[in-house]
Amino acid sequence: MSVLLFVLGVLAIAVGLAVSIALHELGHLVPAKAFGVRVTQYMIGFGPTVLARRRGETEYGIKALPLGGYIRMIGMYPPRRDDAPGTIREHSTGFFQQMSAEAKDWEASQYGPEDAQRTFSALAVPKKLVVMLGGPAMNLVLSVLILGVLVCGIGLPGVTPTVSTVSQCVLPADAPEGTSCEGMPPAPAAAAGIEPGDVLLSIDGRDIDGWGDVTASVRAAGDRTVDVVVSRDGEQLTLQATPIVDARPVLDADGRAVLDADGELVTEQVGFLGVAGTPDLVRQSPARVPGMAWEAFTGTARIVISLPVRLWEVGQAAFGTQERDPNGPIGVVGVSRLAGEVAAAEQPGFELREKIATLLSMLASLNMALFVFNLIPLMPLDGGHVLGALVEGVRRAWARLRGRPDPGPVDMSRLLPLTYAVASVFLVMTVLLLYADIVKPITLFP
Template sequence: MSVLLFVLGIVLVALGLGVSIALHELGHLLPAKRFGVKVTQYMIGFGPTVRSWRRGETEYGLKAIPLGGYIRMIGMYPPHKGEPEGTVREDSTGMFQQLADEAKEYESSQYGPEDAHRTFVALSVPRKLVVMLGGPVMNLLIATMLMTVLACGIGMPEVTPRVQSVSQCVLPADAAADASCAGEQEAPAMAAGIRPGDEILRIDGAEISTWDDVTTAVRAAGGREIDVIVERDGERLDLTATPILDDRPVYAADGSAETDENGDDVTEEVGFLGVSGTPALVRQSPLKVPGMVGSAFVGTAKVVVTLPVRLYDVAVAAFGSGERDPNGPVGVVGVSRLAGEIVAADEPGFALQQKVASLISMLASLNMALFVFNLVPLLPLDGGHVLGALIEGVRRAFARLRGRPDPGPVDMSRMLPLTNAVALLFIGMTVLLIYADVVNPITLF
């Protein structure tokens, strides 16, 4: 059964990623057709065509290698301008210029004069931006939708005010996990009669709605008697506790323990009660979704910016004996493996709800990655075409200000050598990640 569940996880994430890619390309297709551009192909995948069908002037289909997709628009490069017969351009024999000329000649051969007004290069700058940004924006919308479902429909992991455990005694913050309570002071919560399963409602007159409320109230009440109101089996109980002053770790905003220059935990003397809350998935307000999306964007952008360093670390781990960074980049094999582990997991407390939440979170992260990565201003990524359109807009604006003729569209075919180099780097990155995911995979459990 676990093998079947593992395969099911792979299938689910593959379907989710496939739909995300299809919608990304739809984000390019719809505005292109709306603006009158002739779109000849809409394909999911690369390589040999598995199946295709034609609707009007566009061929739709599936390719054998499901690692992306594309739409083909006529006139991505501007045609040669007319020149007097016998004119020889200075760079006509250069390798780079030859690549550009061949690309433009091929583009021009795909349509006749009657379709010249329906080319991509014939679009205005704003319309070019809409077409090229349509794909990444679609991924952003998918990520936002999935995060909304996750946060508002399923819930985010939180520690709730329902008591999970009560300490028997007061032990030092650095005590071993198996330390004995022999001869130690009884914990204030135990002495007050607080028991596992109690729902904490009020502490020292303060209303309790989150575990942070419990922590704040208890830490401020060290050394004095306070009222604690709990609900047990539907009944409200008024209890009295006296949190002791004790050295406890100082935690940062992200929940990690702060350390000093020597690596030791930073502590402070605060109130200690001796209870722990119950982890659970708690539904959030829709108002929190924009913050989640912003945090995901910033985190993903940091990964993309530091990608060369992270890929070096992946290579060291893949070809050496080091461990993979669990927050580092993973390839399609690694993503599939993680999805399989999630669905097949038989861990305590990792029920169906947590599995669904994990898969949704994974797909949201993948779509955010597609959004950010495609904004990188390099061809063949969408961001490269966006940069070309912006340069074109600036050139035309300066020409108008100076009273000069329209310089026309930017000739992106001149960037083909760089485009090919970037494409080779992407292929190398993909191969490296696949190899690392096979020989030294990231695992969850």
């Protein structure tokens, strides 16, 4: 395994993840500034500041731990309301109430009366939703765009019309590999003179754009003699082949053989030529992208919904003898390790294009994970703020219907104990995944 290639793979996924986080925070920053909210910080990472520069009223910077990012908007919590003049200010000595009051007082100390209408809490509900959904939406867009580049620019694993092998005889569909051709009829392709390396251009007058066209043309030909146009060594040749009607496997939409309820091969009587295409990355129509994005979303959502169970399984694998689920949750270290393995892999047929495609697929999955995870309706995630804004909208609409005064913004500072609890759980999850990625890593190549 080349150390240099391994490091390049790690750097590639690290840069891609950093850009994804930066664009996520940009998705919050742009609408916040557009709505007039004063944004004091735009930071990539957590912990000590490594590099920072102030432009206008916002400080832009990079921090030491590249595990996320944030923007800081003034007035995330509404200020405390003073009682009427001459009365004592409302105050509570309860621990949670005190925590809420101190958080609101600290928020209020960060800006003056001139910025009272530039706070996040002063925004209308629709604008709050736009600001908080802007980050996850950016990750969703990135995931779809990366999938688009992968599908339309590089391609997905498939079969090209370049002939890789030519059958010498007609064997039964369920014949085991290595069965002798002795006593079997010759295959139509071999009899027609088709050779490995030929590129199939048309069969029976039907142009060949992909392997699906080859299968459809041959199966439709039955046992008729048809023209097969191939390209060989830069020359176009027209050959004549007579497919035979034989029991062949029924294929699904992805070209895989269909099995019945008992696991037996399902066959049908169709035309058979006896050629195999060449596996390669095949560019697909943009119409494939929405379906793939939906599959990525639903798959990620299932992982998030079952996260407690999956983390328990990760813990059992990390501290026990169980094998780790390759489709389970993985941390930053694990993702970086996989990226390094991909870049340094020396597997037959796994060349530069395949490596780039795999890294892009990983980056698309990471962005989809950021999209789904941030929509969890718990503070301090974006979904928690979204839920707060939705509750605020319902409260205000209900007050209007009943002719009551505006109840004002929802005070999310009251949820600080829950916020700290959730943050602690996320911290434990991060540490667990970090440990598991070190002692029981997921690998692509055994």
